[in-house]
Amino acid sequence: MAELPIPPIGDVELGTVLSALADPHRRHVVLELLRGRDAERACASFELPKAKSTRTHHWRVLREAGLIRQRDAGNGTFVRLRDEFDGRFPGLLTLLSELDLGASTDPSAPPQR
Amino acid sequence: MAELPIPPIGDVELGTVLSALADPHRRHVVLELLRGRDAERACASFELPKAKSTRTHHWRVLREAGLIRQRDAGNGTFVRLRDEFDGRFPGLLTLLSELDLGASTDPSAPPQR
Numbered sequence: 001m002a003e004l005p006i007p008p009i010g011d012v013e014l015g016t017v018l019s020a021l022a023d024p025h026r027r028h029v030v031l032e033l034l035r036g037r038d039a040e041r042a043c044a045s046f047e048l049p050k051a052k053s054t055r056t057h058h059w060r061v062l063r064e065a066g067l068i069r070q071r072d073a074g075n076g077t078f079v080r081l082r083d084e085f086d087g088r089f090p091g092l093l094t095l096l097s098e099l100d101l102g103a104s105t106d107p108s109a110p111p112q113r
Numbered sequence: 114m115a116e117l118p119i120p121p122i123g124d125v126e127l128g129t130v131l132s133a134l135a136d137p138h139r140r141h142v143v144l145e146l147l148r149g150r151d152a153e154r155a156c157a158s159f160e161l162p163k164a165k166s167t168r169t170h171h172w173r174v175l176r177e178a179g180l181i182r183q184r185d186a187g188n189g190t191f192v193r194l195r196d197e198f199d200g201r202f203p204g205l206l207t208l209l210s211e212l213d214l215g216a217s218t219d220p221s222a223p224p225q226r
Binding site: 015022 | 128129132134136137140202203204205208209212213
C-alpha cells in the first residue's frame with residue numbers, strides 16, 4: 001500500500017502542470033481519470049506506450065506535477081487524481097477536457113464553422 | 114513589413130500550445146499581450162533572456178504554437194496575439210491569466226486558506 005512521493009500541492013507550479021499535460025499520452029490519462037472522478041484505477045488499465053521505463057516516466061511526471069496520487073499495492077500500481085488539484089488551479093482540467101473534445105487534432109478534418 | 118510564417122489556426126494542436134505556454138518567459142509574454150488586447154508591441158519591449166538566439170527561439174515557438182503573429186519591420190520585429198486563437202481554444206488564455214495571478218509560484222509564500 002506504499003504511496004509514492006508527491007509534492008505539497010502549494011508547491012506545484014503552473015508551468016510544470018502545462019508541461020506534463022502537453023504530452024498527449026499524459027493528457028489522455030488525466031482526462032480519463034477526470035471523467036471517472038474519485039475512481040482509482042490500475043495503471044496497467046491505461047493505454048500508454050508499452051515500454052515499462054516509458055510508462056514509469058509518464059506516471060512520475062504526472063505525480064511531480066501534482067496531478068495524481070499513485071500507490072504500489074504489490075500486485076500492481078494504482079492511480080487517482082489528486083482532489084486538491086482543482087483547488088490549486090480551478091477549472092483547468094475541466095477546460096482542457098472541453099478543448100480536447102472540441103478541437104479536432106486531425107489535420108484532415110474539415111474546418112469547423 | 115514581412116510577416117513571419119505561421120501555421121493555419123486549424124492545424125494548431127493543444128499539446129503544442131501547452132508546451133509553448135509551459136515556459137514561464139513565454140507564458141508571461143502571451144499574458145502581457147492578452148492584457149493589452151489588440152495592441153501590437155515591439156518584441157524588444159518584452160523582458161526575455163538577453164541572448165538574441167534565445168529570444169528568437171521563444172518567438173518562433175509562440176508563432177508555431179499559433180499564439181502570435183510577428184512581422185519584421187526593418188527597424189525591429191513587432192508582435193501581437195492571433196485573434197483566431199481564442200476561437201480555436203476558447204477560454205484557455207483567459208483561464209491561464211487568472212491562474213497565473215491566483216496561484217503563487219513563490220515557495221516561501223504562506224499556504225492559502
